[in-house]
Amino acid sequence: MRHGKKFNHLGRKTAHRKSMLANMACSLIEHKRINTTLAKAKALRVFAEPLITKSKEDTTHNRRLVFAKLRSKEAIITLFRDVAPKVGDRPGGYLRIIKLGNRLGDNAEMAMVELVDFNEIYDPKAGQGKKKTTRRAGKKAKTTDSAPASTEANTTKEDDKKEE
Numbered sequence: 001m002r003h004g005k006k007f008n009h010l011g012r013k014t015a016h017r018k019s020m021l022a023n024m025a026c027s028l029i030e031h032k033r034i035n036t037t038l039a040k041a042k043a044l045r046v047f048a049e050p051l052i053t054k055s056k057e058d059t060t061h062n063r064r065l066v067f068a069k070l071r072s073k074e075a076i077i078t079l080f081r082d083v084a085p086k087v088g089d090r091p092g093g094y095l096r097i098i099k100l101g102n103r104l105g106d107n108a109e110m111a112m113v114e115l116v117d118f119n120e121i122y123d124p125k126a127g128q129g130k131k132k133t134t135r136r137a138g139k140k141a142k143t144t145d146s147a148p149a150s151t152e153a154n155t156t157k158e159d160d161k162k163e164e
Contacts, residue, residue, distance in 0.1 A: 007043065007046060008039055008042065008043050010039060010040065010043060017043075020040075021043060021044060021047040021048075022047075022069060022070050022071055022072075024036065024040065024044050024047075025044060025047060025048045025051065025069075025070055025075070026070055026072045026074075026075040028044065028048060028095075028113060028114075028115065029070075029075045029078050029079050029083060029115075030074070030075060030078060032114060032115050032118040032119075033112060033113070033114035033115070033118075033119075034112070034113055034114075035100065035110060035111070035112050035113075036110070036111060036113060037103075037108050037109060037110060037111065038097070038099065038108075038109040038110065038111040039109075041097045041111040041112075041113045042097065044095070044113055045095050045097065045113070047069075048094075048095060049092065049093075049094055049095060051066050051069055051070065051079070052079070052083065052084070052087060052094045053092070053094075054066050055079045055080050055083060055084040056084050056087065056088055058080050058084065063076060063080065066079065066080075083115065083118075086117040086118065087115075087116075087117055090116070090117065093116065094115060094116055094117075095113055095114070095115060095116065096113070096114050096115075096116050096119070097111050097112070097113055098111060098112045098114070099111050100112055
């Protein structure tokens with residue numbers, strides 16, 4: 001029975017689980033994207049998103065609170081210097097979990113966890129600027145610009161042959 005079980009314990013003791021999540025969060029902050037199992041990805045979201053929210057306000061107190069969880073100076077510096085300015089206007093939902101399928105060895109569900117604002121490939125704001133219209137018949141190319149260029153190329157080739 002799951003009485004009072006508010007989060008996934010991931011089959012580990014408390015100290016091991018906290019260390020694992022801290023290491024995963026540091027790797028996520030450093031690399032902006034990691035691959036892991038789906039259960040760990042969901043646990044990482046619960047662990048990392050409050051830390052990113054605290055990083056939006058750069059105070060000594062918030063740095064100490066985040067350091068108590070992450071235990072890595074480099075990750076804290078990257079979080080407050082690079083990540084926090086990009087997520088400053090976002091009200092939450094800093095991580096994206098994408099299912100990747102099952103792992104070959106043990107058939108575990110795999111997932112990719114990434115910081116939403118650091119993905120250059122998928123940018124939903126990029127397509128909102130201007131809609132493309134579909135045309136059935138394309139414009140005809142102007143022949144006046146292309147004709148002199150081709151005649152000049154032909155004349156230079158003929159001149160080269162005459163000089164030989």
